[in-house]
Amino acid sequence: MSEEVKESTEPHVRKDDPRSHVLSDPASKPEDIEEKKGAAAQRVVDPDYLFLEAPREKEFITGSEAAKESIRRANVDIAIAYPITPQSETMQQVGYLYAEGYIRDYYRGEEEIGVMSAVAGASRAGVRVLTATAGPGLMRGIEAIAAWPGGRLPSVLLVMCRVVNAPLAIQPDNVEISYLLNAGGIVLHGENQQDFYDYPLIAFMVSEKPEVSLPAAVAVDGFFVTHARNWVSMPAEDLKLPMRDCYHEAVPMMDNENPPIRIARDAPIQKSNFISYQMHAAWQQEIWAAQERSKKWLSRWLRGLIEVVNPKAKTMIVASGSAVSQSREAVRQATERGLDVGLIKIKSIRPFPTQELNEALDHAEKIVVPEFNYIGWLSKELKAAIDRTDRVFAGPRVYGGMTMPTEMIIDAITNSK
């Protein structure tokens, strides 16, 4: 771990130095070029360059392979996971990356509470840590997951959504995202294989920003994204992110005399008085303030917390995840029929893009919110964020793992409430 790390928000390819975005290059010693392969041959580049500027090439691959290519370029120190469908294929791919030397360590945990606790330990030790789970595994690990933000522990959790509640199924249904909404961490919801390549890399960098210092989850709908093939455009595989810079973060690593470890050792629960209440309150406020501060970086690297299609349309669809893909097709069909319909894709669920949505929906007369879960967590979030909520048609919904026929969205658009 000897890469040099620089922090900068300046443009990354300077005119006077076309290689200014390269922070560390193993090929700088010509005698090494012959031997270097795989991870050792990767160049560390500025995140701005990797996310926004580097030339890309398209490949026709599955979501699991897209995640693998993301992790290949993420400079991950340790991956920790326990297998569960539909996450298994992705973590198997990550296992190959370990075998090829792109990840420094790989730990198969006992089960998810063990996995998520180990993630806390690894992050606290100052290394870049990746984990992934799905449905019931997320439920099993959620005690530890909910403790990560208070520990101010940067990490990335991939969530391949599937049914969690009985009767059990392994098909995609994203109700599990609702369990993450109040934990305090960042939650991104990817639409497709492309997002499953882009979002984990961005999540690592945002998660580790000193003013953020929060865990980040990247959710996608299982099978529809993980096991399905689609086009993914990616920069060259010999590029990677800078390593985690744990010495310049918001909280010191493994320091027993200072928060947050000090709080774990001397928990407020041991001396319930006004100081412990005050401490907890301030700590919680700080977690949610850090979420707000993450918006700047997320907006920059995700190219906006939301994407808007047909911004002037009177009827707007608001969606996240797979529902966005179905809505794109619904917009195409609606346009063919001469209907005036637009679409807002929400990329970041936490932090929630309240301001962006209010601006983009101010003119809308009707707002349709298609979802792949029974409870409709996104429509509830939206209603809490905007005014004139009588405009919101909170549906259509599918659940239990089936996809949403585009006809259902068209019906919701054309039918009066």
Next chain:
Amino acid sequence: MSKRAKRYSVRMAGIGGQGVVTASHVLSNGVIIDKGESTMVPFFGSEKRMAPVESYVRISEDAIYEIGEIIYPNVIVIFHTQVITHGKSYTMPFYTGLKENGVVIINSETVLELQADEEKELRDMNAQVYHIPASQLAIDFAGTELATNMAMVGAISAILGMPGPEAIEKSIRERFIGKGIVTSGGTAALDNVIEKKFAKKAVLVEKNNDVAKAARAFVVEKGWDRWFAEGRQTTSVN
């Protein structure tokens, strides 16, 4: 007749171990090799032999946005008669959602007897029901029933008129040699079995391709490739 369909939706149904998911990868990738647009997604429960498996392939000349299972297919591909006779299907009856003038192709040496009401419904929607001895072609040309899925790929591509035989051959090659595709544990184990049956992977590719070509020839001989070519297929909007 109407102009060529904008996009085709293919629903494949079979049982665990037959290579339904592999077939969908080979077909979808073949379309990509032929410069078309395609996406695919598999659907199955716990991975086990003889359990229901479906896989869906979307084929289009334009961008494809939709994801998930195909509810309204143009073509339904039945890899095993148990899909119909034992209800090993995610939809009952097996042709649920088939578009008007659609095609059903069934792996069977004999014409499968359906219920009278099923016969009527298929007739009413002007469905073309074809039977192909795919498993027998696999045994004849590759010496193993495990190549049944390649026969089905050859048959579908002939019926649709795409992807072409060269693209299918290249797609089979990419599946078994070189980068390969992501497979589940069960499929990886079956890969080991099939690789042991052939001295070299090159032979395996060649035999698989022979099966696909034989199925193509079978379809052409029967004239089933004319249905889509003559544009009788309903234009698909989704």
